[in-house]
Amino acid sequence: MNTDYFTDREYGTRPAISETINIRAWGALYPLVGLRIGNGAFGFRFAEQCPDGRGACGCDQQAFGQFLQAEVPWLEWPLRCDKLPETPVVLDLLEFCAKAVGEPISVSYHSYYDHHHLKWERAAGLASFVADVNLLLQRNGIAFKLDDDGRAQQILPQPVAQALGWKMFNTGDTELDRLLEYARSRFLAPKLEDRRDATEKLWDAFERMKTLEPGSDKRAQADALLDCAAAPGTKMRAALADEAKSLTSIGNSLRIRHSEVTQEMIDRSEQLDWLFVRMFGFLRLLLLSSGRSNNPTPTGGSE
The missing domain is CATH 1.20.120 (Four Helix Bundle (Hemerythrin (Met), subunit A))
Known part of the structure; x- marks a missing residue:
């Protein structure tokens, strides 16, 4: 998918000079994480199991939150859209999510629970997550990005x-x-x-x-x-x-x-x-x- 915008093409991309993630960028990163919790993408690491024992069916939100609090202890859980964490903490969150993400693929439909049993494609899910995060950071002139492995880096002059x-x-x-x-x-x-x-x-x-x-x-x-x-x-x-x-x-x-x-x-x-x-x-x-x-x-x- 083409991710550039008219202003990028006509006037050039916004200089990445801010070393602080602002509330506007956080306001988009917050639902970006929430949407992937909802669609089961983080089930690659935190799989929710079908009650019938027939396989994984999504993301175990409780496990996701508990591990997040342990690995990024400075972050308040559940996340709040109106409460901006410190920039290094947001970057830790993004790295945590990158380690957990995969593209959810439906294997079969379980009619009794009205859910799909899933498998995950790690490479596709990570690439999609990295691209979405980097677009938001770039459009807001923030001098950080995730590399192909999902690790945060500063964009240098x-x-x-x-x-x-x-x-x-x-x-x-x-x-x-x-x-x-x-x-x-x-x-x-x-x-x-x-x-x-x-x-x-x-x-x-x-x-x-x-x-x-x-x-x-x-x-x-x-x-x-x-x-x-x-x-x-x-x-x-x-x-x-x-x-x-x-x-x-x-x-x-x-x-x-x-x-x-x-x-x-x-x-x-x-x-x-x-x-x-x-x-x-x-x-x-x-x-x-x-x-x-x-x-x-x-x-x-x-x-």
Whole structure:
């Protein structure tokens, strides 16, 4: 089904810049969940059994609600259309539903109870749920989406998405690969705390990279790494040295690699975007220049 609208085609899609799910979007997500409870879609995980024992016939709403309260304890059940949960809690709800959903398919009709016995097609049900959720979020300019597996992700600004759309972590050092991939994947998480954690791991990767080239000490090893990126004595080499010093200073003065009271907390998402892209771009240059990532391949990135 075509899901774009006239305004999308004529004026472009609404920018996904809001990091808060508003009451209008919640007013549609609420019945979206309720409709799938009603048609038995969540019976894929929470199947209601026919009283005659002839098979599943829908969604066990009591089990659905009990598990939801246990797995998302911050959420009030039954849900209320007029009471907007916090955005991370709504995202947890959507992930919970994505794990439970399937497309209900009628197997047979049971005339005595006037109901159908059902089976579920998981892939079709999940794809339909993800598409419906993402349409509502997109139309309201909300910077989150569900991926194909039903996991919530933040929709990053295009420069950030382009940077993270390259997987280039075959550096020859297992720990560096781990730090880089952890940072890249974690930065896609919706929560600001997770994205701070990703930024910390990126700075840790920077410190480890400084020790990989030959040299008598860390300073000599770091200089050798920069020499791979630009010829010694050139203005570019000097600029890269200044950038390395600046990034090291940022990591020590802001609360990225340390947690002393003198470090300043980064509390705005757009500030993290800028810092992450700045460091990620610098590391990418060093990886390519040192021959530690000769053939980067696109992963698809984020929208």
